[in-house]
Amino acid sequence: MSAYPIHPDSYADFLTHDELRRIQLHRLQEVVRVSYERVPLTRQRMQERGLKPEHIRTLGDAALLPFMQKTDLRDTYPYGLFARPMHEVVRLHASSGTTGKPIVVGYTRDDLRVWSSVMTRTLSAAGLNERDVVQNAFGYGLFTGGLGAHYGAEALGATVIPISGGNTERQLLVMQDFGVTAICSTPSYFLHLIEAIEAVGGFRDLKLRTGIFGAEPWTEAMRAYIQEHAKIKAYDIYGLTEIIGPGVATECCCQAGLHVFEDHFLMEIVDPDTGRVLPDGEEGELVLTTLSKQATPMIRFRTHDITAIDPAPCACGRTIRRVRRVTHRSDDMLIIRGVNVFPSQIEAALLKVGKELPHYQIVLARQAGLDQMEVQVEMTEALFRDKVSAVEQLQRKMVQAIEHVVGLRVNVRLVEPQSIARSQGKAKRVLDQRKEGAKP
Numbered sequence: 001m002s003a004y005p006i007h008p009d010s011y012a013d014f015l016t017h018d019e020l021r022r023i024q025l026h027r028l029q030e031v032v033r034v035s036y037e038r039v040p041l042t043r044q045r046m047q048e049r050g051l052k053p054e055h056i057r058t059l060g061d062a063a064l065l066p067f068m069q070k071t072d073l074r075d076t077y078p079y080g081l082f083a084r085p086m087h088e089v090v091r092l093h094a095s096s097g098t099t100g101k102p103i104v105v106g107y108t109r110d111d112l113r114v115w116s117s118v119m120t121r122t123l124s125a126a127g128l129n130e131r132d133v134v135q136n137a138f139g140y141g142l143f144t145g146g147l148g149a150h151y152g153a154e155a156l157g158a159t160v161i162p163i164s165g166g167n168t169e170r171q172l173l174v175m176q177d178f179g180v181t182a183i184c185s186t187p188s189y190f191l192h193l194i195e196a197i198e199a200v201g202g203f204r205d206l207k208l209r210t211g212i213f214g215a216e217p218w219t220e221a222m223r224a225y226i227q228e229h230a231k232i233k234a235y236d237i238y239g240l241t242e243i244i245g246p247g248v249a250t251e252c253c254c255q256a257g258l259h260v261f262e263d264h265f266l267m268e269i270v271d272p273d274t275g276r277v278l279p280d281g282e283e284g285e286l287v288l289t290t291l292s293k294q295a296t297p298m299i300r301f302r303t304h305d306i307t308a309i310d311p312a313p314c315a316c317g318r319t320i321r322r323v324r325r326v327t328h329r330s331d332d333m334l335i336i337r338g339v340n341v342f343p344s345q346i347e348a349a350l351l352k353v354g355k356e357l358p359h360y361q362i363v364l365a366r367q368a369g370l371d372q373m374e375v376q377v378e379m380t381e382a383l384f385r386d387k388v389s390a391v392e393q394l395q396r397k398m399v400q401a402i403e404h405v406v407g408l409r410v411n412v413r414l415v416e417p418q419s420i421a422r423s424q425g426k427a428k429r430v431l432d433q434r435k436e437g438a439k440p
């Protein structure tokens, strides 16, 4: 069992294999039946395959079902995938996306109860309880992060400070004066807070001991940096708007992969190119089916997040399986001169060499028809005042480290302190200047 007392909602993390599979199958059959009846797109696609809800007899039969994509939400904007009438929908959230219209998801009262419960389980897995004072620096609004963490923390019985993102000075004041013990934020925004805290003398008098970080990919190297500098335990959480928001999966005290709340979300790992289901342990794209979502059920939703299922038992005793930390998405891959590069690989390589230099940006440009990648890394004040030769040596090491990881020689430039824009929410790590001035 867990090393510390857990919230009663978390008992669902410890079901026996048979209990869990029975619940999953029952819920899968129900969500397929309801979607077939009420969501025209799902019915049409199932009919094209000659599939009826009663053909789903085992969990493995999920593989027969058609996939859903983010584009399906766009194409049916705003309410085309809703399986409940609007008078039963009590909340809407939306994700902005980079192009065109947002995608819209809905929640019934029961959906909100489930969401709050999986977030309670998330926070409980990180060791939080009713004695914690939680500074919720996830953005409030259409983004699911703020309200998702908020209701989960309240249901846990913790004291929630709904501060949202931004306004760094106030964040520090609250953290200090309100006796904050835990913070929820994006990892990149917390980096920004670390910097601000260190500028006023450090973490010594703070009670902060836990950080709950999500909404953007981050690496183990970044975790090490955060834990060391803030003297806290930093937990990775995982979720996405289309499925429920945060609360799909979370790390436990072991910090060794993320437990998926399998009683509410059926997971599969598929080959991103062929869609074929892969066995446990193999890396591929995570595909999720909502097992209890009423307003906007998703069947076999392609997340584009790359991970693998770890079927090994976890030392915490949870029986719900884990997935490896998601460090990249199949669609955030950069192709530079024919080589595939993920921003997370760059981050890991940089932090290996420059442990104290977490602020970086990847700039892509096109010169004479060739893609150029420059990685800009911000120096500390001390390094900035150091000898030119020391800076050049570090630059060379970073170039080598990146070349070692991705097999591509890119330009690394150490830039002045404070010259890279700080994240106020989700970090913008890649600045792609190739598109500017490009032909439409």
Ligand SMILES: [Zn+2]
Residues within 6 Å of the ligand: 252, 253, 254, 259, 314, 315, 316, 317, 318
């Ligand atoms: Zn565990």
